[in-house]
Amino acid sequence: MTNLHQLQVNAGATLGDIADLSVPLTFGNDPVAVAAAQQQVAVCDRCHWGRIEISGADRIRYLQNQSTNDFNSLQPGAGCDTVFVTSTARTLDLVTAYVLEDRVLLLVSPNRRQALLAWLDRYIFPADRVVIQDRTLTMATFSLIGPQSDRLLAALGGDPLLGAAPGTHCCQILANLKVRVAVGSGLALPGYTLCLDTSDAAALWQALTTAGAVPLGEQGWEQLRIQQGRPAPDRELTEEYNPLEAGLWHAVSFSKGCYIGQETIARLQTYKGVKQQLWGIRLQQPVEPGSVIRVGEEKVGKLTSVTATPTGLVGLAYIRTKAGGENLSVDVGDSSGQLVDVPFLSRELPGQN
Template sequence: MIQELYDVQQKAGATFESVADVTIPVSFGNDTTAIQAARQGVALVDLSHWGLLKISGDDRLRYLHNQSTNDFQKLKPGQGCDTVFVTSTARTIDLATAYVTEDSVFLLVSPNRRQQLIEWLDRYIFPMDQVELKDVSHESATFSLLGPGSEALLQQLSDEVLIEDAYASHQELMLNGLKVRVAVGNGLALPGYTLIVSASHAARLWQVLTEAGGMPMGDRIWEQLRIQQGRPVPDRELTEDYNPLEVGLWQTISFDKGCYIGQETIARLNTYKGVKQQLWGVRLKAPVEPGTVVMVGEEKVGKLTSLTETDQGLFGLAYIRTKAGGKGLNVQIADVEGEIVDVPFLTHDYPA
């Protein structure tokens, strides 16, 4: 059924890459136009290669509350949140978005963490827990709308009242006769929505959205945007070398929810202001290989994790030692000069 979606995308100029068992539309041959749409209109991105996990059973909220950094016990159907799964020593596994429904919770997870998270979560289900895990990635398609025109596009397609402004709030809407779960937010610090639909309706929904004005955007430009925005991803910024506070994901952490995996380490870091390094943006004057050490004079102060070429020059993400400084710091990576800058997706301040 998803093959029908690929056929429609291919006719629109898509080129694809296959990674593991997933196919990814990397470009529609319109990269410049697509990024302009994300900034000024509405861009449409296929995130169907991401993982979608379904957690059901009477204990689902308590269970997820105990497995990740955010507060699930306070969430009601139609609400959601970003949360981080961490190891027992608070090292990052993945940043996920949760959508709570009447009888389940859907987790949108990074494509290269889908299987790992299923196995990791299953390990912590005990015999008395009323919890069921299911990978529904191949049963659904996930699209993202990016840009200030996203709400107007949805209003063209539905007579129903759109959902509230709260991040990750969601509801099922009929879009041009198709049942779609529509959620506020798109995984970046840009206006927009996340749409989840049955795989059997994926191709038709893609056509409906593009005919309504959504500009197709490939994964290559999404990757550019996520680096400019500062969204961390596994194997780059989310690794066992870093914890969520160092990443700058403060908004995903509840400091008063009680015990969960990794909680003691995170609480201690917060209480004693022990964050030793932080993730920042960095403007560069020439290409540098991710993984290269960041220097200030003769001192090693961090590491470059991601790099992209933008219409405004080269831009990367880098961890920088807190004592070395932050925004405005001039650095050298290999033999290239750079400047540390803010990125909108992340925060660096301890909560008041």
């Protein structure tokens, strides 16, 4: 990855380590890059995210038993978001899975790779025909983010996969390089996730930026993550919360059979037992994550993330369901705020009101 990092430094990147891997923290252009992701097209280096490959004849059955979404319904070329949870349905990580002909590729959060590798290995039994490999150091991943992603993909010789479902993926040739192109940017913004051998990473990055993609660093990604509402490990995804509280209904199948944590999640859905929910929040003054949220004298929740944007401070917070939802006015530490909906989160099954 040395060539990739040198290209990024030459473009103004400040590198730092996340989960023991080097990543551009900023290119010194955060406002421009965030605006490009929202209005044009940006490219974000996600090589520090974990890539875990599951192969073997029992791989689909194994994953069906280990996480919340329905792998039995997926054909090669399809993908989905899924959540790994404990036996009591507490959240370990939100993962994107891509089903290939002979294996499944999992894109996992940077600070969850080692924990998930250990977790997955723990549930392989002697009779299971399952092989787990860590591909993080041999595979690179970039996200194209923004409404002009289709145009840029086509300009490099690719197929924009117009109208395809999120997670749909295939191998394509972009700028004379073999790249797996998947629908979805990782946020609630249009775009693609691109996976390829690390030996070709620098050449693809150069092609993407030359074609007009604005480089986006980790600081910009974090701002967009919070604005969009994607929950992150150690912030919104912890063993204090379950996937329904975290607004990840789209990543949960309620019709599949038994899996780790299934009974608890089914009870929560059947008996409307979601006692707290994740919301966006607009803040009037700076306040630290972890601050208590109140309505009057009553404690109703906790702030989990906060970021500055050109239009003010925004954050994510868990709020007791009975306290209210969108447009609720709250006190957060010494600040005040108002709850807002954010596009990444889902709060019910499709078709429900």
